[in-house]
Amino acid sequence: MTHKTSSLISDESKADIDRWLQKYPADKKQSAVMAALRIVQDQNGGWLTPALIEAVAAYLDMEPIAVYEVASFYSMYEHKPVGKHHIKVCTNISCLLRGSDAVMAHLEKQLGIKKGQVTEDGLFSIKEVECLGACVNAPMMQIGRDYHEDLSPEKIDEILARLK
Amino acid sequence: MARIEIDGKTYEVEAGKTLIEITDAHGIEIPRFCYHKKLSVAASCRMCLVDVANAPKPLPACATPVWDGMKIQTRSPRAINAQKAVMEFLLINHPLDCPICDQGGECELQDVAVAYGKDRTRFIEEKRIVIDKNIGALISTAFTRCIHCTRCVRFGEEIAGVKELGATQRGDHMRIDTYMTDTVNSELSGNVIDLCPVGALTAKPSRFAARPWELHTAHGIAPHDAFGSHLEFHIRRNQVMRVVPRENVALNEVWLSDRDRFSYQGLYAQDRLTAPMIKKDGQWQTVDWESALLFAAEGLKKIPAKQLGGLASATATVEELYLLQKLLRGLGSNNIDHRLQQVDFSEKTTKAPFLNQRPADLAQADVVLLVCANLRKQQPLLNHRLRQAVLHNHAEVIRINVYDYPQNFPVSHNLTVAPHQLVATLAGIAKALDEAQPAFKNIEISEQQRAIAACLQKNNKKIKVLLGEAADNLPQLASIRTLTALIAKLTFATFSETGRYANSAGAILAGALPQQTLAGQAISGETGLNAQQMLSQSLQAYVLLGFEPELDSIMGATALQTLQNAPFVVAINGFCTEAMQGYANVLLPMALFAETSGTYVNNSGDWQRFTAAVAPVGSARPAWKILRVLANLLDVHDFAYTASDEILNEVKMLCETSAQTVEDSTWVLSAPQALCYLTEPAIYAGDALVRRATALQATADAQACHGAHVNQRTADKLRLSAGQQVKLSQNGGSAILPLVIDAALADDCVLVYTGLAESAGLAHDVGTIDLTAA
């Protein structure tokens, strides 16, 4: 058995994880694994490394494989580097009906990358995602934590310009 | 009770049981993949869907409890349609590469597909491909064949007690995986091979070696730990191709430890002794049996009885051990022993190590005190029962040991102390239980000892006190045993001893001891020499049974030297090593595990008889036959056995009619040492067979046994660092080993595993050991 440590987790992140731990019964530390993964992912610029997964396992007394099961199951955990601005474009039905194809095409054209890729300057990445629950404001996308709704090419350009 | 109807027939069944338990009990066939009677119910493969009246949709038999008045159809169109649907789904992405799959012919998917599958596919899309992964030396993977039943994952969580395999990703991408490059290291890992219903996890050591239909089976008893698992040999053309568990509700259930599963490889080691050999004029020559036995008898005849010693491994059968001691005693010598790992021989009587309960009783325990036990690695399936007590009965476990073995369940008190402190600790607990005893006058009781005593003093609770195999290797054995037994007595606990080897108990019952004969009866006349005495000063002659002194004896180099100095040595062994050729004069090839009939007595007290599953390699013969002829040639009386059963009957009759008297034992506190030398047989090197099983040697557990282990504080004190070559020396021997920092040790202790070539140069000396930079 390898003894893995949680030293990669910053003090700030640990404090944040500890706040989540308080929400759950003391003997149910595993409940905080989703929050912990999100927190270390944020700490690492938006994606998880094996070392971070091991650190979370050590911090929460879990087997690394149990943490990895969770990390690989939920779609918001990234296992490859993403852009500083990670653009998640919904292409599900309500967005599709209102032009998400055009949104995606426009983004790809403006950023010069395809979905699943990161711009060379590391500023942007595009990911196609499932319904984000803003269907009455379709088409929409999420950049980082923010929703951008009722998109049009002009609106997308404005948003990108602000972020560049 | 509930009255239910299955396919039109009425059954009276226990309410609350699941439907599949009922149908299995009544021989009604329901296909399944994820369900396994010893694992939790996943209900996810959906193969066992059946038609239950008034249910809106088909229900999984594995997860549906029966209720009174329930009407089930297992073969109605709705049931069959559901089952066929699932079957089709399971097959669309399965590679159907049966011709090149090791599971072909014994594959659950194949079998069920014959009944429920179609002969052509409607799936024209590209099939899923999953990249394989090396997960260790024992299990071969072909993940593309996986049908996601998750039995292997549940096995890790629920039985092995360590989650090594997981189901990662989701949906169609879900796959069975270890974490990154991790291997599967559980001592029970091989069971996932049996559990896997397809060829996704197969046995690596026997990969591509044989087809199931070429194999026939034979029953056997596991030859390593004292638990005595039942197993089955799969044999092709007189060769054991693999070993699998044979179900036994009372012992191993459906499981088998990796050691018992893969040690058969040792049968076919390069150094198997296949023909009798004698050393004439310093030259070894292969001879026929008659010449060899005559040569041995001639040699032994010349020796005065007192100068004759017999040493045997406790992996020998009751019959073999009984005949060996009968032979020696017939020749007038009581110099016989099998306690090769022992250093403390101060006890006057030796009792067979028994659990004094069934393994299932241990699973019902409320409080368990484990002293010097490494159950997880040494008796994995006994440990499994204890783990059940912890998980399902919330048993409290107290562990006291000289090494903090990694455990797969929570422990409430965990003490790791140096051997001399062990006696003081046990005395403290005993005193806390009975302060009035004068013998404890000078004993101090610590808070923790008091807490442990309180833990053990519970009314109406099932208290178990268990003394493990690791005590054997300690110089304080007698004191530890006395105090542990006393604690058990004071707490009205069941006192158990685990023993170490497959026949630890049988060897004692068979009388392979210098001071007592069959069934523990004291010998008349002078006590013979014990193993330590026989191996420290040379006698004129020895008869060795399955014994490799430098590896099997705790005295290692000293033992080897002593035998080298002996004028005449008859080695009855399955193997032929350079060392043997150095000290022996006659080498008599014996049949090993699977090749011979005999009996082991396990720690549950079961006399487990087995027959030969294959003919011995070369011209090797069962040791009982070798000993019989030798006795005949030496004119020892009452050796006219024609079958091993006759020997067993003789032993059993005497065991049943005589009761052992046990003398009261005492205990003494021992003085601290500058550096305590601890030894333990390496997990996969504890006997001649397993140390030759190559796949096991490549496991993480085997690898962890290398080197000289000290904790960080001890290393610092000795100014040594991890990985550095260090020299261990005693007055008799030395070894150069890499230093391993091991947090599981107490301060001022060094642990070296025996049974390995690297440590064979050491000679156990309870006095001093030096550890310096090499």
Added chain:
Amino acid sequence: MANQVCFKFKQHNQAESWTLAAYQALGGYKVIKKILNEKIAPETLIAELKTSALRGRGGAGFSTGLKWSFMLPRDEAARERMKGVQKYIVCNSDEGEPGTCKDRDILRYNPHALIEGMMIAGYTIGASKGYNYIRGEFWQPYQRFETAIAEAYKAGLLGENILNTGFDFDLYTHLGAGAYICGEETALLESIEGKKGQPRFKPPFPASYGLYGQPTTINNTETLSSVPSILANSGEWFLNLGKPNNGGEKLFSVSGHVERPANYEIPMGTPFADLLNMAGGVWQGRKLKAVIPGGSSTPVLKAEIAMKMNMDYDSIAAAGSMLGAGSVIIMDDSTDMVKTLARLAHFYYDESCGQCTPCREGTGWLTRILHRILHGEGRPEDLELLDNVSNQIMGNTICALGDAAAMPVISFIKNFREEFQYYIEHGRSMVG
């Protein structure tokens, strides 16, 4: 008159409708205070809910009163046994069904209604702890809700011995991380426990074995948020807002090809045509082609059928679909039904948890066939195969995701078969 959830839309015009002050200004927390002060019997509250005919707003439409009643001890022996047993109330804010975005607005604009609803639920079922599971993407709604919790704690409305009534109630948010399946209540519980969101097989049901193995009730956000106003007025009042067996008003998320896509809170039983009108009708003056009335999992309906139905559980069921979560997806006559279905099929393929064979394998098969058709490689027999595979998934899985994946396929092909046939024959869409 309007119910509790609705009044957030009244507040909508106010600044900061989500604050405690705004909520209390409109009578918020009066109900829980009354319940606690008067120690109203849980049975009484449940009876009122049953009268209201409030049904689960998350999609399953199960009677809320009945669900809560499962948490009450059946007899004295059970009451004795349950003493000291930790129970949980869990809110399902894992809104992810394509077409659905109503709970997000409740979290954003009326979080205190949910908090009060969860408190009432906690009191009624005997749970001193509650978790609200919010989908991970809803960061702003999550923050809004956390702020509301903090306000409530500060005001002594949450925590120990609330308002000196001896009632303890702690409320926490659990944040998801991207998995539609966690909207399934037992997958959601697994997720709170820090595991993959894989649904549990039932029985046992959460009422006996729920979060951490303890008795648990799980309700949807809108359901719980509706409770305070029902109890503030009466069950009868709520029932009369809607129609028998379909009590109250409900939020409908109208998305797709309409002029004014939005959430509309309307009485149950409102004609679909009226709702469509409220949303400004089909956009760009186009013709209505199809309607998915309850979220992507519910069967699609042809325009002429939809135009005749009313927006309530029974009427939509009679029309051949389901009210679901009230997520009305409008499709005009330019809609490529093959492409639309392919996208939906891909969604279920993407979101299948993977444990049950029919769903894991079947969703992959469906999406691959549709993908092939979309790329001009369809075969005539594919339509039957799609229908067949869907039917092989239906009813054969632990949770409803399998059914949810199958129903769109079956209904799209049934209602728009000629479009699929055309696509297979010509390798391109019949429309556009």
